[in-house]
Amino acid sequence: MASVSQSHFVATRNACKLCAPLGAALVFKGIERGMPLLHGSQGCSTYIRRYLISHFREPVDIASSNFSEESAVFGGAKNLAMALRNVTAQYRPALIGIATTCLSETIGEDVPGMIRQVAEGALEGNPVLVHVSTPSYSGSHAEGFTAAIKTVVERLAGERSFASSARQVNIFPGICSPADLRHLKEIVADFGLTGVILPDYSETLDGPAWSDYKELPPGGTPIADIGSMGGSMSSVTLGRIVASEPEKVAGEFLSARFHVSHHAIGLPIGIKETDELMRTFERVSGSVLPEKYRHERGRLIDAMVDGHKYIFEKKAIVYGEEDLVLGMAVFLSEIGMIPVLCASGGKSGNLHRLIDEMIPELKGKIEVADGTDFAGIDEMAERFQPDMVIGNSKGSRIADRLKIPLVRVGFPIHDRIGAQRILHYGYRGALELYDRIVNALLEVKQARAGLGYSYL
């Protein structure tokens, strides 16, 4: 079994996770004309907006019910009602996703009751109101993300009994980049399937320049499509960690309630996990892998051969959400690298087991640290003598200190532009990751050699 590392600190130092409402807000941003509203203090919305804007470099408007002392004592019903009215008047949303914060959860707000009361008062345009419980003292942004998806599906699926196409498939993509979402859509379409991807922030958080400001950016999963998810032929959930708690997953709900067959697979990072994705779509669609992807796969393998020597048995520290870490670790093992430390602020309890299952050949060579933080990773790092660090931008100081490269993947990337366009998924994503990883190591080698050589 992969060995386990734990920090001995009670405090969390430089957290390697964010709070649950952020994950929920991200989901609501991926619904067509969806507007997130956090029920709590003003700061929660503003901090999360700032955090997301610095990554996506797009407008991210998130409303707040803006608690006062009075609301903390007597309840926030009045504030929530006012917030819903004002959000509706300004943004004309089709859906308002209300996520609770630690404050409203702790005082035990009956948000569903409040929503019923407000809805009777009829908001202009009649937006759908969805409430998700996201106390930030339980779970991280990854859990908030999963919970929001399930809540939206529970609330809306079944509203339309028919799917827009007989070949409709639901896809729950995991926390990924807009580029990943666009690539998934392309793959689904190439299999002749009609995909309903939830959430789909590929356009809302990575859109073109505008001629006019838009209160809500175009794009996102249409509400009617979510309503028809019960009529889809299949659901595909990406993320083995997410799926290891079936009761929290929308795909399981759709399977139980509407008998939509559910395929839970990993994030399609690297060859094996992308193969799995493609085989799943083959099974669902009855069509064989389109030639285009055979070529992409071939080019990926060709590149892996070209670069294999430069990276063999190079050691990497990988961190981020547990599913991303698992996906990256599997990919690294495919290209001959060793993910010596797999770390996450998340703590599903399943990361060790899944790493063992997915990468049996590296047994004993990987340490897993879940529920950890960046200070903990930093303190462990030296022991592994890593050649590189792979993860979001918050690990840059570890890389700087060890004078090794950081290959930026995942969320957040606050210190570079283009985070929203990083492709991780599919053969194409693996190829891009591969080139970046090899080149980062070649740059180090070239710089250290000091010879200025002009061939590899």
Next chain:
Amino acid sequence: MPEVRILKERERQILRKGSGDQDMACEQKSLAGSVSQRACVFCGSRVVLYPIADALHLVHGPVGCAAYTWDIRGSLSSGAQLHRLSFSTDIQEKEVIFGGGEKLYAALSELIDAYHPKAAFVYSTCIVGLIGDDVNAICKRVAREKEIPVLPVHSEGFKGTKKDGYQAACDALARLVGTRSPEGISPFSINILGDFNLAGEIWMIRKYYEDMGIQVVATVTGDGRVDDICKSHGARLNVVQCSGSMTKLAEHMKQRYGIPYIKVSYFGVEDMADALYKVAEHFPENPKILTRAKDIVRQEVQALMPELKRYAQALQGKKAAIYVGGSFKAFSLVRALRLLGMKTVLAGSQTGNKSDYEQLKELCDEGTIIIDDANPLELSKFVKEKDVDLLIGGVKERPIAYKLGLGFCDHNHERKEALAGFTGMLNFAREVYSSVMSPVWRFAPRRGGEYRSSLSIGREDHGQRISEPFCCHS
């Protein structure tokens, strides 16, 4: 898009200079659902205390508040770097039920042992009071055990606005001031309050003052040190920038220790020079100080003018919108932009008060829109209406400008460019110039940069009819 609607409750927080004598409504809680650009009480405390580099800053509550404020500011330290780490008690469900006191005590104790800070600030976030943690008592106990000041900062997010957070921070600082001997401090001495040493700004300013013959005792909110703050009551004058946040501490020190204070700004040539002269005038018994101040201003201005003029020439007549946290900064920016030949057509802030807005109105031209606690939709409406070339704001305002194809200058806490002082004015001019004059705006849809088809058939695109292709006109 359909016209942006201004929420009725917000109408009195927006005025146009020259159209009626409407009284500006301000200093009120943000309207629920309006998507204010403000943060909360915690944010106010955190930003003020953050730059105290040799103190431990422990955020008590669930993990979000600490995670979102990790290394959030470009506030530099010349020594200790402890402020750039993020510490949270990361409260879990168990503590919500049984209380977080024990965890706080354990976290504080272990962190003090591990990092040896000179003092510790413990920020209470939203739920701390609700779950019944006696933060004051725990701080007292740890202070006794570890023999360093451990200061509770009551910054529950919902208990007011960002300004209440400033107050909580000033309260904590006030408890440090006066706890060390001020022996050996020069009669010509000041404290610098309310500059955050973004990109090393306070080092420039400190040098100006030192070159004038002034001793700088404490730079409280930028490259700050606990020991300096403890003896800062030995300074003869408090020099306050960002008056919204630090006036409370200056007031306290005036009443308690009889130290007068002045309000200054280090942004722009005029205001920077004023900040030096005002301090010099405070020490008339040493006329050399004023002489040196004049020398510094002369030399610095001479050095920067040629390049500044070049930028001003290019920027002549361009229009700017300003939306910043504190209104005092807005005054300086209006003046600095004027020096660059630019006109401010929209000016607003998150936390201005009535007299601030009066002053802003006074300073601006007819027709300028003055706005308090704006939201993204209002800002987008007005920058479009005024057809501005530049928006000055922070990270949250940036996408509004960029999406619409306007230049942007980051004048907030994340920036990595020093914009204060004389050198800062030049950097500011360069920033503005390199955004406004960039060729990329030519391709922005609003500036006619959309693709023009070579075919004469018009086509529908995103519901908008594309204008006639140019080949038809030839």
